[in-house]
Amino acid sequence: MKKQIKGRVDVTARILEINSHEADVNGEPKKVFSGILADETGKAQFTSWHDFNIKKGDVFRITGGYVKSWKGIPQLTFDSAASVKKLEKSKISKDDLESNKMPLHVLVEKRGALDVQVQGTVIDVRAGSGLITRCPECKRVIQDGICSLHGKVEGIADIRIKLVLDDGTGAVGAILNREVTERIIGMNLNDLKKMKQDDILEMINKLLIANKISLKGNALGDEFGTSIIAQDAKFVDIDLKDEAEKLANELEDLL
Numbered sequence: 001m002k003k004q005i006k007g008r009v010d011v012t013a014r015i016l017e018i019n020s021h022e023a024d025v026n027g028e029p030k031k032v033f034s035g036i037l038a039d040e041t042g043k044a045q046f047t048s049w050h051d052f053n054i055k056k057g058d059v060f061r062i063t064g065g066y067v068k069s070w071k072g073i074p075q076l077t078f079d080s081a082a083s084v085k086k087l088e089k090s091k092i093s094k095d096d097l098e099s100n101k102m103p104l105h106v107l108v109e110k111r112g113a114l115d116v117q118v119q120g121t122v123i124d125v126r127a128g129s130g131l132i133t134r135c136p137e138c139k140r141v142i143q144d145g146i147c148s149l150h151g152k153v154e155g156i157a158d159i160r161i162k163l164v165l166d167d168g169t170g171a172v173g174a175i176l177n178r179e180v181t182e183r184i185i186g187m188n189l190n191d192l193k194k195m196k197q198d199d200i201l202e203m204i205n206k207l208l209i210a211n212k213i214s215l216k217g218n219a220l221g222d223e224f225g226t227s228i229i230a231q232d233a234k235f236v237d238i239d240l241k242d243e244a245e246k247l248a249n250e251l252e253d254l255l
């Protein structure tokens, strides 16, 4: 959505998801449609206050309405004053939109993005990773059983990893929640509860630092930079055949 980060909507996009719900408008019930659409440059959330008979999978040219950006993620809103035309033929293929792969410098420029896939080397595991305790009320991370909002509470154990990913073109932060952390380290919360925090951090560092991983999730930008809220994290297998060929070529050059 490069053309319309802020201002009027003018976009040709495929609808990836659409839902409807009833909203209360001046005491009158009104059907509101919302979902996710995508063009070649990325994905955006949209809200339509009018029934344009938009269907999942179809491609539309949408003009009118406006675009706002929340933490770098574009949000389109339009009503009956907008023009929404279904296109029978479009260059936007379904396959192009399946994964929203992005080099990190592009993501840093965009600040945020919906449902992206990135790859890079873990260059840092930040403080606040490993075993943490959350307030049962507000889910904030707490220290010594004291929540700044709720006072003394019975904390809930949780695990997460905060890391910095670099692909040579740029760097972003990422947060891996319990589910994603358990998957990538191959251990669960109960396993970690039996370990000392120093040992947990050492293990996470050994496992991740200088290794290549791929992440999927939403990227949110704020004054501290861009962070990916990971929904999935995987180690990237280095292509051994490729590496071997490269080495062979280099040796040939030397001979």
Ligand SMILES: [Zn+2]
Binding pocket: 135, 136, 137, 138, 139, 140, 147, 148, 149, 150, 151
């Ligand atoms: Zn609290």
